Amino acid sequence: MNKTGIFYSFNSTKTAKAAEKIIEAFGSDFNIVKVNAEELTEELFLSFTNLILGVPTWFDGELPNYWDEFVPALEDLNLKGKIIAIYGLGNQVEYPENFGDAVGIMGELVQERGAKLIGFTSAEGYKYESSRALVEDQFMGLVLDQETQPRQSKERIEKWVADLKPQFS
Numbered sequence: 160m161n162k163t164g165i166f167y168s169f170n171s172t173k174t175a176k177a178a179e180k181i182i183e184a185f186g187s188d189f190n191i192v193k194v195n196a197e198e199l200t201e202e203l204f205l206s207f208t209n210l211i212l213g214v215p216t217w218f219d220g221e222l223p224n225y226w227d228e229f230v231p232a233l234e235d236l237n238l239k240g241k242i243i244a245i246y247g248l249g250n251q252v253e254y255p256e257n258f259g260d261a262v263g264i265m266g267e268l269v270q271e272r273g274a275k276l277i278g279f280t281s282a283e284g285y286k287y288e289s290s291r292a293l294v295e296d297q298f299m300g301l302v303l304d305q306e307t308q309p310r311q312s313k314e315r316i317e318k319w320v321a322d323l324k325p326q327f328s
């Protein structure tokens with residue numbers, strides 16, 4: 160098993176909590192390294208083969224500052240051979256026109272640089288108007304809404320992790 164990292168802001172609240180739940184769902188057979196997305200370097204990012212990126216949507220459809228600051232570096236990377244899964248927090252009631260957009264922004268970025276993006280999920284069970292995370296009828300990752308659908312997160316995480324497990328190399 161290659162090195163697996165989960166990248167998220169250690170200063171975030173809901174995204175960090177979801178990271179803990181995701182690690183728990185992987186269980187002790189998987190040694191998942193936590194990486195602070197606020198202290199990222201290209202070298203650190205590239206040192207992992209399997210990557211889980213925690214990307215909440217901020218600012219009406221944008222990446223949070225800390226991910227946005229890494230985008231210029233990310234744009235120069237060759238991500239061929241990397242297997243990447245993205246999860247993102249959002250709020251479908253307050254931001255129905257940009258629900259989980261950041262998952263789509265990051266998904267597009269890493270795919271364009273050659274990464275294999277895994278962990279697409281069904282968009283059923285959510286109520287929103289539009290989302291950049293949507294490709295056909297699936298989100299490009301796991302979209303969690305702790306604010307308006309907190310009770311669904313546990314099952315969504317468990318299903319997602321079960322899908323990811325056999326796909327990480």
Ligand SMILES: Cc1cc2nc3c(=O)[nH]c(=O)nc-3n(C[C@H](O)[C@H](O)[C@H](O)COP(=O)(O)O)c2cc1C
Pocket residue numbers: 171172173174175215216217218219220221248249250251254257258259260305306
């Ligand atoms: C100013 C602001 C803008 C937001 N914009 C969006 C948005 O465009 N789309 C969305 O789905 N959620 C949006 N949200 C909701 C956040 O994604 C949600 O609160 C999430 O749980 C934040 O995760 P974090 O606390 O780990 O950063 C926004 C929240 C705030 C406070």
